[in-house]
Amino acid sequence: MDTLRDFHTRNLLLDQGPPEVWRARLRDYFDRTTALYERLFDCLRDDAAFYVQPEPLRHPHIFYYGHTATFYVNKLNLAGLTDERIHPEFESMFAVGVDEMSWDDLNPAHYRWPPVAEVRAYRTRMKALVHAVIERLPIELPVGWDSPAWALLMGIEHERIHLETSSVLIRQTALEHLKPPADPVHAFWVRCPQMRTEPGSVPRNELLPVPGGRVEAGKPRGHKLYGWDNEYGRHTVEIAPFRASRYLVSNAEYLAFVEAGGYRQPRWWTEEGRAWLAYRKPEHPLFWRRAGGHWRYRTLAAEIDMPWDWPVDVNWLEAKAFCNWKAAQTGRPLRLPTEDEWLRLRDHSGIPDEPDWGPAGSAPGNINLEHWASACPVDRFVFRDGFCDVVGNVWQWTETPIDAFEGFAVHPLYDDFSTPTFDDKHNLIKGGSFISTGNEASRHARYAFRRHFFQHAGLRYVEAGENPYGARVERSTRNLYETDAQVAQYCEFHYGPEYFGVANFPAACAALCLQYMQDRPRRRALDLGCAVGRAAYELARGFAQVEGIDYTARFIRVALALKEQGRIAWAIPTEGELTEARELRLADLGLAEVGERVAFWQGDATNLKPQFTGYDLIFAGNLIDRLARPRAFLQRVHERLQRGGLLILTSPYTWLEEYTPKSEWLGGYRRDGRPVSSLEGLQECLHTHFRLVDRRELPFVLRETARKYQHTVAELTVWERR
Numbered sequence: 001m002d003t004l005r006d007f008h009t010r011n012l013l014l015d016q017g018p019p020e021v022w023r024a025r026l027r028d029y030f031d032r033t034t035a036l037y038e039r040l041f042d043c044l045r046d047d048a049a050f051y052v053q054p055e056p057l058r059h060p061h062i063f064y065y066g067h068t069a070t071f072y073v074n075k076l077n078l079a080g081l082t083d084e085r086i087h088p089e090f091e092s093m094f095a096v097g098v099d100e101m102s103w104d105d106l107n108p109a110h111y112r113w114p115p116v117a118e119v120r121a122y123r124t125r126m127k128a129l130v131h132a133v134i135e136r137l138p139i140e141l142p143v144g145w146d147s148p149a150w151a152l153l154m155g156i157e158h159e160r161i162h163l164e165t166s167s168v169l170i171r172q173t174a175l176e177h178l179k180p181p182a183d184p185v186h187a188f189w190v191r192c193p194q195m196r197t198e199p200g201s202v203p204r205n206e207l208l209p210v211p212g213g214r215v216e217a218g219k220p221r222g223h224k225l226y227g228w229d230n231e232y233g234r235h236t237v238e239i240a241p242f243r244a245s246r247y248l249v250s251n252a253e254y255l256a257f258v259e260a261g262g263y264r265q266p267r268w269w270t271e272e273g274r275a276w277l278a279y280r281k282p283e284h285p286l287f288w289r290r291a292g293g294h295w296r297y298r299t300l301a302a303e304i305d306m307p308w309d310w311p312v313d314v315n316w317l318e319a320k321a322f323c324n325w326k327a328a329q330t331g332r333p334l335r336l337p338t339e340d341e342w343l344r345l346r347d348h349s350g351i352p353d354e355p356d357w358g359p360a361g362s363a364p365g366n367i368n369l370e371h372w373a374s375a376c377p378v379d380r381f382v383f384r385d386g387f388c389d390v391v392g393n394v395w396q397w398t399e400t401p402i403d404a405f406e407g408f409a410v411h412p413l414y415d416d417f418s419t420p421t422f423d424d425k426h427n428l429i430k431g432g433s434f435i436s437t438g439n440e441a442s443r444h445a446r447y448a449f450r451r452h453f454f455q456h457a458g459l460r461y462v463e464a465g466e467n468p469y470g471a472r473v474e475r476s477t478r479n480l481y482e483t484d485a486q487v488a489q490y491c492e493f494h495y496g497p498e499y500f501g502v503a504n505f506p507a508a509c510a511a512l513c514l515q516y517m518q519d520r521p522r523r524r525a526l527d528l529g530c531a532v533g534r535a536a537y538e539l540a541r542g543f544a545q546v547e548g549i550d551y552t553a554r555f556i557r558v559a560l561a562l563k564e565q566g567r568i569a570w571a572i573p574t575e576g577e578l579t580e581a582r583e584l585r586l587a588d589l590g591l592a593e594v595g596e597r598v599a600f601w602q603g604d605a606t607n608l609k610p611q612f613t614g615y616d617l618i619f620a621g622n623l624i625d626r627l628a629r630p631r632a633f634l635q636r637v638h639e640r641l642q643r644g645g646l647l648i649l650t651s652p653y654t655w656l657e658e659y660t661p662k663s664e665w666l667g668g669y670r671r672d673g674r675p676v677s678s679l680e681g682l683q684e685c686l687h688t689h690f691r692l693v694d695r696r697e698l699p700f701v702l703r704e705t706a707r708k709y710q711h712t713v714a715e716l717t718v719w720e721r722r
Contacts, residue, residue: 175301207463264283
């Protein structure tokens with residue numbers, strides 16, 4: 001039987017070839033990643049266990065088993081590396097719903113989870129597809145952000161993230177649903193045998209000095225390791241000297257907080273923490289168990305005597321409350337470190353980054369699955385000046401809500417990796433855990449989770465200056481997307497003033513939709529390709545329920561911010577680097593009362609989830625000429641519409657190979673020497689299920705700067721489903 005050590009988990013270097021050797025390494029990295037991920041689900045006792053939902057704010061295990069596989073397929077399609085769909089239903093069902101975002105659909109009534117055997121077979125077909133893509137992939141070293149191979153690296157590192165997050169869910173799953181202790185799976189996921197089972201035998205924590213110095217963060221574009229979008233950019237800061245705890249907070253050290261009634265005293269908790277206490281009613285850390293007057297501890301797939309010298313696992317709310325309590329007990333200004341302070345400690349400790357760790361199995365800390373598949377004693381790995389576990393063992397919560405470095409840009413293949421977390425609700429964790437592999441184990445890694453989220457995460461505390469994040473800024477009062485030109489431009493297009501007497505386009509479209517629907521049922525409407533949401537809100541003036549769907553998470557976030565907070569802000573360019581601030585309230589548009597009738601979701605117009613059906617109206621504004629497969633969309637859109645319902649399309653028919661392969665254009669080309677118009681292409685696709693009711697021209701103006709505007713004319717066509 002193979003062992004965990006057989007699954008080499010070091011990062012793939014992007015600058016070492018030759019190309020055919022690198023191709024083989026890529027395939028090996030992919031194979032080891034998928035195999036290791038599947039071995040994690042071997043911990044489940046039987047197929048029934050795949051449908052257990054251990055955390056009410058997460059899907060059952062079967063979702064995550066399928067999710068990483070569909071991610072590969074969806075990203076390869078988006079990158080144009082394949083046009084093959086293995087299982088369209090799976091590739092919508094398993095696509096979105098992993099981080100409690102407002103557009104994540106966690107309603108169990110919307111899902112009919114498939115049998116495990118079908119998902120397993122799907123994973124097998126996915127691996128064959130990826131192998132075929134790798135074999136024909138053009139490779140030019142060094143591989144970078146714009147390389148075709150980046151989509152594959154993205155899928156691999158995404159699956160490694162889910163290796164860790166799914167291991168947390170398995171750790172939350174009742175033991176009755178997991179393999180018994182005698183099963184070989186426990187020998188594979190080997191836990192550390194070293195532990196102290198008496199609280200009094202654990203070394204006492206203390207504060208040690210960390211000299212001040214400059215911290216430089218932000219990964220350069222040509223870095224030899226893969227990176228997520230939030231890692232790139234520039235960030236430099238001078239850090240004053242501070243003191244940090246020698247050890248991570250152990251179970252023994254945290255016990256004092258529990259025994260002092262820390263979970264029953266709201267004064268130690270933030271406002272968010274008090275709300276979480278009222279909701280969850282915890283009395284101790286999630287992975288502690290009280291049995292017969294003794295404490296027990298939950299590992300990945302077993303329950304053991306409490307290892308008092310292992311680090312405590314807590315969410316940010318618990319970590320913050322502990323620091324507040326500890327500060328009061330000691331009379332010292334203790335708190336969590338900031339990201340910059342943690343980086344200063346790491347740099348001071350002289351810890352090398354990959355690939356400079358030495359041979360496999362010698363990682364500098366309990367990280368990368370190179371030692372155990374569990375935590376270990378907090379004094380096991382010692383670094384400069386006596387600091388322990390600067391990296392590894394468990395992640396370390398910080399005071400820092402994640403945000404972008406200067407020069408941040410989203411990757412076009414995954415625009416919703418980071419930007420949805422730039423909301424002041426996700427705090428950074430640093431250092432990695434025992435099961436952090438690949439990108440997660442690197443110095444530049446920047447991962448953030450909601451403050452009530454459980455990860456293999458704990459804390460160390462610092463004695464330092466004033467917490468720079470203590471006074472929270474409500475992010476709705478200042479635009480998160482000021483540097484995102486595309487989002488700001490769409491905000492202006494949807495919510496800005498009229499220019500040159502041309503009516504606001506989304507509002508005008510919605511008004512026409514309501515006019516065409518005047519004598520028809522107006523129960524449900526779908527705004528497909530809704531962008532930042534204006535048309536969806538306007539449609540709610542006349543519909544009982546409106547749903548807006550867009551593929552771009554950055555757009556959905558703006559639409560939702562307007563619903564949830566009542567206002568949005570953005571900055572538009574005037575000239576050069578100068579900008580002008582804009583702000584708008586839903587009430588300004590007379591739409592404050594309709595927000596409750598509107599819902600927004602992230603989704604692929606060409607592969608929607610099954611529940612998005614039964615509409616009286618589908619409006620797709622300027623969408624079709626930005627789809628990779630507009631014909632596939634048009635030939636199936638009738639399935640989402642009631643008989644007698646209307647499909648209303650607008651488009652300037654700006655066909656560009658950047659978005660749509662020429663073979664998929666509806667018009668704008670010659671066929672047998674004859675010009676083919678886009679309207680003719682629409683009729684060819686829709687005539688079986690629709691009749692053309694009306695068509696008209698509709699102008700719009702897109703503002704670029706104070707003195708540059710695009711004036712465009714779209715054609716609006718109205719189609720009635722037969």
